[in-house]
Amino acid sequence: MANAVENIIKTIYENYLPMEGAGKVADYIPPLAKVSPHKYAISVCTVEGEKFNIGDYTEKFSIQSISKVLTFSLLAPLVGEELWQSVGKEPSGSPFNSLVQLEYEKGIPRNPFINAGALVITDKLLEKVPNLNERLLLYVRELAGSADIDFNKEVADSEYATGERNKALAHLMKSFGNFNGKVSHVFRTYCNHCSIEMNTAQLAQSFLFLANGGINPLNGERVVSTRDTKRINALMLTCGLYDESGDFAYKVGMPGKSGVGGGIVAVIPGRLSIAVWSPELNRYGNSTRGIATLADFTTELGISVF
Amino acid sequence: MANAVENIIKTIYENYLPMEGAGKVADYIPPLAKVSPHKYAISVCTVEGEKFNIGDYTEKFSIQSISKVLTFSLLAPLVGEELWQSVGKEPSGSPFNSLVQLEYEKGIPRNPFINAGALVITDKLLEKVPNLNERLLLYVRELAGSADIDFNKEVADSEYATGERNKALAHLMKSFGNFNGKVSHVFRTYCNHCSIEMNTAQLAQSFLFLANGGINPLNGERVVSTRDTKRINALMLTCGLYDESGDFAYKVGMPGKSGVGGGIVAVIPGRLSIAVWSPELNRYGNSTRGIATLADFTTELGISVF
């Protein structure tokens, strides 16, 4: 498969490199707004240990909502089935930050990959994990096999300062008894996690355990159980791309997660992980070129879940 | 794989046969309420032509919402991408018959497998297909390889007489300009389609084309394009089990579709289709024993999308 993958990503990269103006760089906080729209990188890691990179794959970007999968994976082994009384497992079926559904469902977010759900995950992590910020960084560095991964304080500060809707979500959940910590502390921590910066090579590597039955191929250590690996992949397939998840499932056919920094990471269970970065977003908040890249990738490779 | 499948379904069947009181038989219309809760059948068809059946697999039941996949498949080749201006491709994220979302989204149903979406599909079929009821029966009979498939007039009558919420959905869509036919006519046709009766052997066979790249293995004829096959499977995975689709994706990991008659049908692309029937439903309207059966099936077989 190695040659095939290499050729495919090279062709796709060259094909889409001229693509421009296919969306709008996120501008709700200044540090994201100043990223060049021209950036484009693809990285693939296979469970056999092969790596393929092309484009701006050494340049780091803000992973944003992609961090939700990592924090959930960190929490999963520390909690039991009772977690699912605090957060659902179903697609959200509406814009990713709507309060209506949260109120209708008594403060229980639909799934851990929408903002409200990730806030609940952070709340629970803070109860279980001492020095959470440091712990998460170590966790991600180990998954990525790279010590050069950190938070971006400017991004986190900016996110915190403007995150009124997320604070509203947290207070609403607290009013329903589904939130234990202090909102400002939990949300600040959540902003740190969203501000993690990686390049596509690091990102693809850090998600490879989800293509590998829950085991980090770099050190052979189990990250999450087989059961939770399947669960996370199912959640990514049904909820990973905001209100475009259904379309992504069909077009791409891989479990994946996007962030407003323009990154998308996806896996083919048993095979590989792939990360793409291109900052221009479509109206759903997903990277336009990223989706095109991944759609072509599974089409050319002839592998898809469906 | 043949022996494996045979042994697995035999073991599962014996294991769950004593299961009772695990839910509630649908009782919103009298003809469904009188079905025995003890019925239990499993049928598997492989793309290689093998068939495995156990239990009440010769007894027919009301396929109900499972018909939504068949009517969508009948329509798909007759329309182009413009269809997606009238119906979405995203999970619904709320009880399967809520009007709130439909109003919020200006009369465009989230996907073709919720009631509102299937009504739009029926509306469009009536415009494209002369003698639709006869045509659909022929279509299903050909897929199932059996002439012994028909509507149940008593069920259709009862559904029509009590379907106030569905009529509300249709009129609401019409008020938004997303419905062309006469509501009573379209809804009556929709009720006919839901009233189709099959046994699990017929049902598994009739869905095998979705595991076979869109081609009916019985006659080698293309039913839907490869593209639409992937689309239908993606839709089933993300939207096929009402508000339990996310959980089903994780536990079972197969694209599938359920009906309130207690049937569930699912496929493993490239491999097989499987139909289960057991009328007791959980609180989401899905067969309790059916889900348990399918979860064990993929676990034992060691094959899943994730």
Add this chain to the structure above:
Amino acid sequence: MANAVENIIKTIYENYLPMEGAGKVADYIPPLAKVSPHKYAISVCTVEGEKFNIGDYTEKFSIQSISKVLTFSLLAPLVGEELWQSVGKEPSGSPFNSLVQLEYEKGIPRNPFINAGALVITDKLLEKVPNLNERLLLYVRELAGSADIDFNKEVADSEYATGERNKALAHLMKSFGNFNGKVSHVFRTYCNHCSIEMNTAQLAQSFLFLANGGINPLNGERVVSTRDTKRINALMLTCGLYDESGDFAYKVGMPGKSGVGGGIVAVIPGRLSIAVWSPELNRYGNSTRGIATLADFTTELGISVF
């Protein structure tokens, strides 16, 4: 007061006669769209029997939603407090035909003056009153002291043909068990009632009983109880002008009811009734010139509820 009233309406009429382009004539059905936007009429009736008219007061127009007060008044003496289990008494607080609230509140409309509520009233009237259409016409003619009042079949037909949202409301209520009749029959009857045509002189006279403690001043007969008179006036004040009721309460300070035909009728309890007609509507569906007229009327007269 007689001279004062006469002078005031004359001054207001002359002041606002040149007002044009202050809104948009209702155009959702053709018969309403063809009405001249220039029409303008004011009529006042006092409980002492005085009458003042100016402008196009001999020309009839479609009273539309104003009929909701008349049908409710016809029903009130025929039912007891149990009516309030089927319809609420509270302002609706959202656009007048939203289904969201109706679903949230289990098919119980907020009040009898929104479309859903009036459909429930019509449903109940059909159960209680034989030959309802004829009876209502007689009732209105007696209140207005004029035999020259009738339905407009063209308007009713057009309303019926396009009233998809109203049919959706009715079916939704029926799905919740809050609707007994056949939707098509009840809605057709409702359309007849909305299509009643009167001129402002007839309209002001027909509402005078609400300024007179529930007694028709023309014949001394009780129309509704004192209790129901207060109830109807309270409902008009809090719910009579769609989503502009609060603003109308402050600016005008009279219980009143509007229709999309451009009519508004209002009362000062113990004193008088006043009807205005001017077809250009503001964004809430209320007559722009009608509201201006009534605001000036109470300001000049120095009488208001507040």
Add this chain to the structure above:
Amino acid sequence: MANAVENIIKTIYENYLPMEGAGKVADYIPPLAKVSPHKYAISVCTVEGEKFNIGDYTEKFSIQSISKVLTFSLLAPLVGEELWQSVGKEPSGSPFNSLVQLEYEKGIPRNPFINAGALVITDKLLEKVPNLNERLLLYVRELAGSADIDFNKEVADSEYATGERNKALAHLMKSFGNFNGKVSHVFRTYCNHCSIEMNTAQLAQSFLFLANGGINPLNGERVVSTRDTKRINALMLTCGLYDESGDFAYKVGMPGKSGVGGGIVAVIPGRLSIAVWSPELNRYGNSTRGIATLADFTTELGISVF
């Protein structure tokens, strides 16, 4: 009228004194939960300067949401019509603290007497009035003609500590750009205002300006304009009793405002103000005995808006 009023409140008081168990004392914060359910007081002030008191009228209670009218009155003369771009004038038509409507209407609360609306008023007051807390106390003391009025720190602290839903409302409005201050500061100030304690004699006196065309009868000074007096009374009539405003309008027919401390205050424009206190609340959060008292009062007095 003096003797009439005196006799009427005496009769009502004796009639309802034995009433018990007619509701539930507010218990969402401890300081309110410990108030005796047996308390009962009525006070009336006429514009001519007469005063009538009966029962526990010297005992102070938490006025809670009644303070919303006082803070609005303090703000009204300081702002122009631009205020109505930040807060509506229409009834809310749903439970008094729902976020759904606030999200649907882009962060603009329906009116100043629901929690979200009052938070906007406090936000604006803090921008306009230096030393707001002190200023408000002076304002209320002057209206009440009593220096013995203060905040209750324990109540304010408790309200602040548990007010998650109110914080969610504030952050949501801030996310829509309809909130300028720091949420914690504005909400803390709001809690102070809600914690004001008065007895019924003080409360009735402090609202008398709304029955007196906006002028404080104690010193002849104008408090709000005639225009704003009418506006406040209209708002109280349509929105003053949460989701029971419509029923109160009909049964009582006076503009009024309730609080969960069990107080209700109401006015008859041109005549009098009346305050009642009885802590047992009905399911809408209004004093059960308070409403019964006021309904009998207007019935016996024969004066009502309708």
